[in-house]
Amino acid sequence: MSDWPKGYGVIILDTVDSTNAEAARRADVDQGAFWIMAHEQTAARGRRGRAWANPKGNLAATLVLRPVGPPQLFALRSFVASLALYDALVAVTGRPEAFSLKWPNDVLLNGGKLAGILLETVGRSQALAIGIGVNLQNAPHQAEVEEGAVRPVSLVSETGADVDTETFLTELAAAFAVREHSLATYGFGPTREAWLARAARLGEVITARTVTSETVGTFETVDASGNLVLKTSKGRESIAAADVFF
Ligand SMILES: O=C(O)CCCC[C@@H]1SC[C@@H]2NC(=O)N[C@@H]21
Numbered sequence: 001m002s003d004w005p006k007g008y009g010v011i012i013l014d015t016v017d018s019t020n021a022e023a024a025r026r027a028d029v030d031q032g033a034f035w036i037m038a039h040e041q042t043a044a045r046g047r048r049g050r051a052w053a054n055p056k057g058n059l060a061a062t063l064v065l066r067p068v069g070p071p072q073l074f075a076l077r078s079f080v081a082s083l084a085l086y087d088a089l090v091a092v093t094g095r096p097e098a099f100s101l102k103w104p105n106d107v108l109l110n111g112g113k114l115a116g117i118l119l120e121t122v123g124r125s126q127a128l129a130i131g132i133g134v135n136l137q138n139a140p141h142q143a144e145v146e147e148g149a150v151r152p153v154s155l156v157s158e159t160g161a162d163v164d165t166e167t168f169l170t171e172l173a174a175a176f177a178v179r180e181h182s183l184a185t186y187g188f189g190p191t192r193e194a195w196l197a198r199a200a201r202l203g204e205v206i207t208a209r210t211v212t213s214e215t216v217g218t219f220e221t222v223d224a225s226g227n228l229v230l231k232t233s234k235g236r237e238s239i240a241a242a243d244v245f246f
Pocket residue numbers: 017018019020021041043044045046047048050052059060061062106115116117118131132133134
């Protein structure tokens with residue numbers, strides 16, 4: 001069991017609309033870096049304006065971070081957060097082989113979607129809100145997610161690990177602090193290498209879809225800016241934002 005990391009505050013709420021919305025309300029009021037966790041969210045949101053199902057027992061938390069260093073590294077916190085999730089999940093299950101990371105920032109368990117991350121800038125201070133949802137106890141039904149999306153899974157149903165939200169948050173916060181220190185100190189290189197070593201479908205043909213385009217190609221790498229690099233029939237393409245389908 002990890003200790004709570006120094007330099008990070010924490011707020012635990014019974015119920016809230018969305019921990020990311022709460023982060024936006026508090027970003028210019030509260031100081032420093034702090035986690036907001038809620039036992040229940042009534043209007044949780046996912047990437048690209050989608051709703052996020054949030055039954056009780058699942059982790060719903062947002063970290064308000066005020067990153068130092070070059071602004072081009074800010075968005076790379078999604079890689080830091082995915083790696084921290086991976087570390088925390090391995091800490092509570094002892095099963096490194098069961099988890100993988102899906103670009104840009106999902107965590108898969110036995111190939112199913114276990115966790116998602118929603119990164120936003122909030123407040124006049126342009127703080128970073130890193131919202132994290134983990135299906136610790138319950139996964140939404142396949143019918144509740146987008147067609148073609150990876151099947152949703154829960155930690156307890158796939159591994160038998162029955163982990164409560166506060167225990168998991170402590171592991172996640174500790175892991176995040178370590179990974180964040182690495183990014184802030186050494187830049188994206190080591191984070192990128194660690195992420196690629198855990199990447200799902202590296203070297204395989206995948207599809208990257210935006211509202212207006214679809215690109216099919218071999219997943220070659222993630223570049224130094226965090227872009228997805230696909231080798232396609234037209235050559236190499238570097239993609240900054242998209243949904244990936246297998
Ligand atoms: O679409 C995704 O995969 C991202 C899901 C992010 C959900 C989390 S739950 C905690 C935080 N609060 C929100 O409203 N969303 C994020």
